[in-house]
Amino acid sequence: MSNQIILTGPSPEKTGKALVLVHGRGGTAADILSLATELPVGSFTLAAPEAASNTWYPYSFLAPKSQNQPALDQSLETLAATRRQLNAAGVDDSRIYWLGFSQGACLTLEYTTRNAARFGGIVAFTGGLLGPELDTTAYSGDFQGTPVLIASSDPDPHVPVERVQVSSVLMQRMGADVLTKIFPGMGHTITRQEIDLAVSHVFERK
Numbered sequence: 001m002s003n004q005i006i007l008t009g010p011s012p013e014k015t016g017k018a019l020v021l022v023h024g025r026g027g028t029a030a031d032i033l034s035l036a037t038e039l040p041v042g043s044f045t046l047a048a049p050e051a052a053s054n055t056w057y058p059y060s061f062l063a064p065k066s067q068n069q070p071a072l073d074q075s076l077e078t079l080a081a082t083r084r085q086l087n088a089a090g091v092d093d094s095r096i097y098w099l100g101f102s103q104g105a106c107l108t109l110e111y112t113t114r115n116a117a118r119f120g121g122i123v124a125f126t127g128g129l130l131g132p133e134l135d136t137t138a139y140s141g142d143f144q145g146t147p148v149l150i151a152s153s154d155p156d157p158h159v160p161v162e163r164v165q166v167s168s169v170l171m172q173r174m175g176a177d178v179l180t181k182i183f184p185g186m187g188h189t190i191t192r193q194e195i196d197l198a199v200s201h202v203f204e205r206k
Contacts, residue, residue, distance in 0.1 A: 003075060003078040004049065005047060005048075006047070009044060009045050011089070012086055017044050017045070017095035019046055019096075020049070020079070020083075020097065020099070020108075021099050021100070022056075022079070022099070022107055023050065024103045024104045025055045025056070028050060028054060030048075033046060035099070035101075038195050039195070039198065039203055040204060041097075047085075056072070056103050057075060057107075062131070064132055072130070076114070080111070083096060095120050096120055098119060098121070099125070100124055101127075102125070102126050102159075104127075105125055105126055106129070109122070109124050109127050109128065109167060110129055113167075113174065117142070118145065119146045120202075121146060121201075121202035122149070123148075125151055125198075126158070127152070128150075128163035128164050128166075128167040129166075129167040139174065142174060146177065147176075147201055148202075149194075150167065150168050150178065150179075151198075152186075153182070153188065161182055
């Protein structure tokens, strides 16, 4: 099985803007697409990549990247292919928004930071950059003020707060406008408060 890309909503040729939603481990494109109903994206094309066997890579995001190969590179290429498909339909990077949860948030941050550009915005609900330690040589480009929200719980069973924080700092150094929000005891979930922050900091940015 290979990863898929599901497009829904108005065509990108008509909208000129898109939201890419990346599901977590064990999730599906349909699961993460349902989150769009909570966001002001009715005029967006929605793109939801779906991982083969519902996981983007087999081990923890903190494992050596080599242990998550070849699935990791295949999954990163799926996000790259999603971006290319949208670009080919006339959606500029600055009008592509990215959102992921958990493993999908980690993959989203990893892809966008390896390929930093002026995106519409990036939302990571519980995620951080990959690897046992950050390899800063893996990341390049300039976010040019892209608004980014990284929100997580303290504690979280999968994503240490320290990794959220160092990921935020690296992205800030690469030109992103990062809002980092840690919620005590929130658990591994997406809350209304996080969604409201995504709306205010990313989707309805003045």
